[in-house]
Amino acid sequence: MRVYQSNSFRIGCKIIFEKEPCLIECSEFVKPGKGQAFVRLKLRKLLTNQLIEKTFKSTDSLEIADISEQKLSYLYNDGNFWYFINNNTFEDFSVEKKIVGLNSKWLIEQDTCIITFWNNKPILITPNIFVQLKVTDTESTSKSDTINNSTKLAKLSTGAVVKVPFFIQVGSLIKVDTRSGEYIARIK
Structure with a gap:
């Protein structure tokens, strides 16, 4: 069993804490005067995405998590399983x-993610930061709507719903940030 000593805890290290894989997001070494x-x-628990704060003595150690990442292409899904290929x-x-x-709302067939x-079992999927999706449906608007609001809801080809500017119409291709679900730009 390989371990990290507390003086080796660095941002980005993947460790086992409370029998779960965790990612160190912030590390601060403190040496008080007395x-x-x-x-x-x-720590960010990778299975539940929960953020926790913990203090360790300088003599403590934690086990290194057997974490690996692979860039795979999305193929299709059958409703219960999503299939990928290296x-x-x-x-x-x-x-x-x-x-x-x-x-799932950001996965496009043949796109990589x-x-x-963890221990050769998938625990987390990270889609591309930006995706280009087609608008399949939008709210209808009138001229009076543009006075108070500058956005409307649009449904995309993957089923995702995002806020878009009024000039976006059905059939438009748009760029979306998958981290926040925000509209970025219209693709021409």
Whole structure:
């Protein structure tokens, strides 16, 4: 079992804490004038996305998580599983619906994404930061609407719903930020 000593805790390290894989998002080494040195961490649990703060003594250590990431291409889904392929080895993977979660609205066939594996099992899917999607439906608007609001809701080809400017029409191709779900630009 490989471990990190507390003086090696760095941002981006992946460790096992409370029997779950975690990512260190913030690390602060504190050496008070009196008493023992300690490390203050902000950890993101990779299975639940929960953020926790924890303090460790300078003598503590944590196990290194067996985490790997692969860039895979999305193929299709059958409602229960999403299927991906590694374009280099042609190895295919199936990922459960609960792991894909809300990221399913940003997955486009033949597009690549990053899948995080823990002990060779997928635990997290990270779609591309920006995706280009077609608008399939928008709210109807009148001239009086533009006085108070500058956006309307639009449904995209993957089922996602985002706020877009009034000039976006059905059939338009738009760029969306998958981290926030915000409209970025119209693609011509």
